[in-house]
Amino acid sequence: PLHEGGSNLSGGQRQRLAMARALLHDSPIYIFDEATSNIDAESESAIISAARELAGGRTVIMISHRLSAIEQADAIYVLEQGKLAEHGTHSQLLAREGAYARLWESQAQLETFAQGDGDGASSAASPGTVSGVDALEMPGEAGEPVCAAGADRRGAKDTAAPRRRSNFSIMARLVGLTRPLLPVMALAIVLGVLGFLAAIFLTVFAAYGLLGAAGVWGALPMGAACALVAVCGVVRGPLRYGEQLCNHYLAFKILALVRDKVFGKMRTLAPAKLEGRDKGDLVSLLTGDIELLEVFYAHTLSPAAIALVVSVVMVAFTATLSPLLAVYAAFSYAVVGIAVPWISSKASGTGGREVRDAIGSMNAFVLDSLRGLRETLQFGRADDRAHELACRMSSLAKVEGRLKDRTAAAMAATGAVVLALDMGMLLAAMHLANGGMIAFGPAAIACVALMSSFGPVIAVANLGSTLQQTLASGARVLDVLDESPQTDEIEEGASLDGFDGAAASHVDFSYGDACVLSDVELSIQPGQVVRIAGRSGSGKSTLLKLFMRFWDVDSGAIEVSGHDVRRVATASLRQVEGFMTQETHLFAGTVRDNLVFAKPGASDEEIMAACEKASIADFVRRLPAGLDTQVGELGDALSGGERQ
Helix, strand or coil: CCCHHHHCHHHHHHHHHHHHHHCCCCCEEEEECCCCCCCCCCHHHHHHHHHHHHHCCCCEEECCCCCCHHHHCCCCCEECCCEEEEECCCCHHHHCHHHHHHHHHHHHHHHHCCCHCCCCCCCCCCEEEEECCCCEEEEECCCCCCCCCCCCCCCCCCCCCCCCCHHHHHHHHHHHCCHHHHHHHHHHHHHHHHHHHHHHEEEEEEEHHHHCCCCCCCCCCHHHHHHHHHHHHHHHHHHHHHHHHHHHHHHHHHHHHHHHHHHHHHHHCCCCCCCCCCCCHHHHHHHHHHHHHHHHHHHHHHHHHHHHHHHHHHHHHHHHHCHHHHHHHHHHHHHHHHHHHHHHHHHHCCCCHHHHHHHHHHHHHHHHHCCCCHHHHCCCCHHHHHHHHHHHHHHHHHHHHHHHHHHHHHHHHHHHHHHHHHHHHHHHHHHHCCCCCCCCCHHHHHHHHHCCCCCHHHHHHHHHHHHHHHHHHHHHHHHHHCCCCCCCCCCCCCCCCCCCEEEEEEEEEECCCCCEEEEEEEECCCCCCCEEEEEECHHHHHHHHHHCCCCCEEEEEEEEEEEEEHHHHHHHHHHHHHCCCCCCCCCCCHHHHHHHHCCCCCCCHHHEEEEHHHHHHHHHHHCCCCHCCECCHHHHHCCCHCCC
């Protein structure tokens, strides 16, 4: 299947696929906007021939910077700075020696230069050595292929399925991230324990007071009991606030740490391990999945520790009243705090991971739909796309519904278990009191203490089902953090002080099982202009990416300045090489922001000098704010040629 944006195809293959789709539409009028921009000369010739055949019974409007593509057009219109400069046939426009004639002459000179026949250029010395502007010819799909353009190319190499992780292993890894903030977590636990004990003993002291007032058991005077109730009631609020403040401070600090780790990891994975990934799914991971970890750090980690400490304290307190009732209390806390969440977690199964994966898939589909909105409207497929979106939403709602049903059932079961344990404590205390093994007063206090102290363990019990999505998000985050980069970053390798030539020696390379390059040899000397020629999908872009060391060769070697790139410091290699692809990405911001991205701190003079060399200086000067003009998201305010 095609990956998002057709990332497992070459640029030329994507262009030809889009052309086939347009031709299949069978329209009375075809409008081609740079339809031959990313394809090889042979494919371009075939498409131009198809356009000429279409012109026999249909109207064809074509925009092309390659004037050879429109040489046989019935009419040619030339625009300059938004105005019609001239129009006519190819021969008429050449005879006028105007704007079109100048463009034609410029392209002819460039093509002559590219073929190695211009001044200062020489022909290739041999198939493996590049001289002047000639280059290695890459076999393509139709002849003896270096590789067949396989179905699983970019991003497919060494791609592993997500690991299955137990909830315990996920929680253990997430807990490990709290080490820098252990003092804050300890403070949260202390405040939480004191806060819950204040809430519990508010009821217990009230029971002492009532028993004393009734003359049943005078273990605590009425006045003292009232004073203690007031103290517990007053301190409960600040203690609870302090606990929540610490928990959320801990959570948001760790979320920032996790985001930093994930972004850092993605930098090492790019571009090889990210080319086949759905961008919408990555956005979901970086936003929703990491945000959900807040539930674990703010509402799970310290509450679980608080529940344990409070349970131990209450068992010890109950033991001072009756050792047998203390055993029953310990059993009750274990059932609610351990058994119930374990059972509800097992009952929830993989529902949490299914929900998070479905949300990631939904985000990828929506992002893909937005990017392809023009094509969707053009071919009248809006209703079909909307129907597919509705089906996906319905499927997601069903998965979420099942998980919520299990959560509701688990919470109801928790309440029923707590009620049953309360009744069991009451019956046990009555039995012991009737048998003379304990006085009525201590029995009553033990019952009140248990009934008022289930709060911390109930919070843990509910996590057995409600925590499923959080743990699933944690697993997705850990999958990224644990993924191995395609090429390890070299920090202490050789440092390049300049460029002394480059070479590919007997290079073999494949994406997964699909062979792409086989026994490729190439030699490049300083100062040369080198062209890599070949059909779409023949491995040209892959070869250049090997020089950037986005991937490592399967066999052979890639050398820059006499050093194997696998032993060159990555930062030094990136500093020596400047890489530009046929896929143009501009960041939201100004023209200046995007230009200085390559050289922070560059002066206006340096920027404009680069613009002059790229033949866009005049355009920049005409912009309303010059270099400070906003380019829009993904450079949408500019044309394709201007972005390039």
